[in-house]
Amino acid sequence: MAADPAGRPLGAIGVVGAGAMGAGIAQVAARHGHPVILADAQPAAIQRAREEHRKAVARDVDKGRLTTADGDAMLARLTYVDRVDQDALTPLAACEVVIEAIIEQLPVKQSLFRTLEAVVAPGAILATNTSSLSIAAIAGACRHRDRVLGIHFFNPAPVMPLVELIPAITTAPDVTSRARALVSGWGKVTVTAADTPGFLVNRVARPFYGESLRMLEDGIADEATIDWAMTTIGGFRMGPFTLMDFIGHDVNFAVTRSVFDGMFQDPRYRPSLRQQRLVEAGWLGRKAGRGFYDHAEGATRPVAQEDPALGQRLVDRVVAMLVNEAVDAVHLRLASAEDVELAMTTGVNYPRGLLAWGDAMGPATVLAQLQVLQMETGDPRYRPSLRLRQAVQGGWSLLGGPPSA
Numbered sequence: 001m002a003a004d005p006a007g008r009p010l011g012a013i014g015v016v017g018a019g020a021m022g023a024g025i026a027q028v029a030a031r032h033g034h035p036v037i038l039a040d041a042q043p044a045a046i047q048r049a050r051e052e053h054r055k056a057v058a059r060d061v062d063k064g065r066l067t068t069a070d071g072d073a074m075l076a077r078l079t080y081v082d083r084v085d086q087d088a089l090t091p092l093a094a095c096e097v098v099i100e101a102i103i104e105q106l107p108v109k110q111s112l113f114r115t116l117e118a119v120v121a122p123g124a125i126l127a128t129n130t131s132s133l134s135i136a137a138i139a140g141a142c143r144h145r146d147r148v149l150g151i152h153f154f155n156p157a158p159v160m161p162l163v164e165l166i167p168a169i170t171t172a173p174d175v176t177s178r179a180r181a182l183v184s185g186w187g188k189v190t191v192t193a194a195d196t197p198g199f200l201v202n203r204v205a206r207p208f209y210g211e212s213l214r215m216l217e218d219g220i221a222d223e224a225t226i227d228w229a230m231t232t233i234g235g236f237r238m239g240p241f242t243l244m245d246f247i248g249h250d251v252n253f254a255v256t257r258s259v260f261d262g263m264f265q266d267p268r269y270r271p272s273l274r275q276q277r278l279v280e281a282g283w284l285g286r287k288a289g290r291g292f293y294d295h296a297e298g299a300t301r302p303v304a305q306e307d308p309a310l311g312q313r314l315v316d317r318v319v320a321m322l323v324n325e326a327v328d329a330v331h332l333r334l335a336s337a338e339d340v341e342l343a344m345t346t347g348v349n350y351p352r353g354l355l356a357w358g359d360a361m362g363p364a365t366v367l368a369q370l371q372v373l374q375m376e377t378g379d380p381r382y383r384p385s386l387r388l389r390q391a392v393q394g395g396w397s398l399l400g401g402p403p404s405a
Helices: 020-031 043-062 068-074 090-094 106-119 134-140 175-187 206-217 223-233 240-247 251-260 273-282 308-331 337-346 356-359 363-377 386-394
Strands: 014-015 036-039 076-080 096-099 124-128 146-151 164-167 189-190
Touching: 014 090, 014 134, 020 036, 020 146, 036 043, 036 090, 043 068, 043 076, 043 096, 068 076, 090 096, 090 106, 096 106, 106 124, 106 134, 124 134, 124 175, 124 363, 134 146, 146 175, 146 386, 164 175, 164 337, 175 189, 189 251, 189 337, 206 223, 206 240, 206 251, 206 308, 223 308, 240 251, 251 273, 308 337, 308 356, 308 363, 308 386, 337 356, 363 386
Parallel strands: 014 036, 014 096, 036 076, 096 124, 124 146, 164 189
Antiparallel strands: 146 164
């Protein structure tokens, strides 16, 4: 068995849910020396995960990232269970942490956590990889709610560096500390986020999609032009419409709707009717062959209107909304300023931290842009964060914050 730097054997890790996320998390833990038990109610999902693990190891061996012996040892550390009833999950009693990565339905997760609590050891951590559901609500299914928290990986888990740690109001501080030490030991970058809808990344990123959709619906520019502006001028790796087609509209729309509902229909997070129609039509993006773009073989890609002045206006509008959301996250203590910057650059690969970007644009410029949009549209989605107003009035930076008293 592998050992930590102090020579102690590494504890076993349980993962329940063998979809892309669960299989990826299991791969990360096994790669870093832990015995791993991966369970799923669907035998076919377990078989796919097993095959993906073999392929991943073979790739790493071919590229020289693993020796054949190390690859074989990693696969030997993985145990697969194709049921999730209490009897089948009894081996999880040996695990120091169990991470749930099943369907995003609260009653189903709560039922699983009740089952897990009946089989795991008293000191084990129970974690959920949910991307938007309340950690407190999931923990509420347990008798010992203090050992439950969110450990939110980004897809694909073996590649993406960021992991959000989300303690519920019931989570014991030492549980969060233990989870951070574990995940950091896997080479991941961790940030701590409050247990609010969308947590940190998915909440702060909503305007990247929402404001782009609003500009499309208002006829300001088409999909190709907005995508061109955001990549060529804004420096984003992928334009919003290309990215939504890549993610899948069923997934992207569901997250937006979850945040909107969780925030009591706050207009900032209002979903797009245009995107809802794509979901209803089954035009889910690349995986369906059609989304905002036609992904059929040989399909012609629409041509962007490469007008630099128009492109800069599009970028400035989206970035102003992103900056406002990031500033509000700090104001509402969803995360520290440093964690907001780290999350958005490592979690969604933005070209720069949003608070630093707002400072570069000038807080007064960002505020003026939002005020003009609010006046022109009458839409409360453009209301500026109180912290943004305070920064302009006080002359302090968005990233650095107010001067110490």
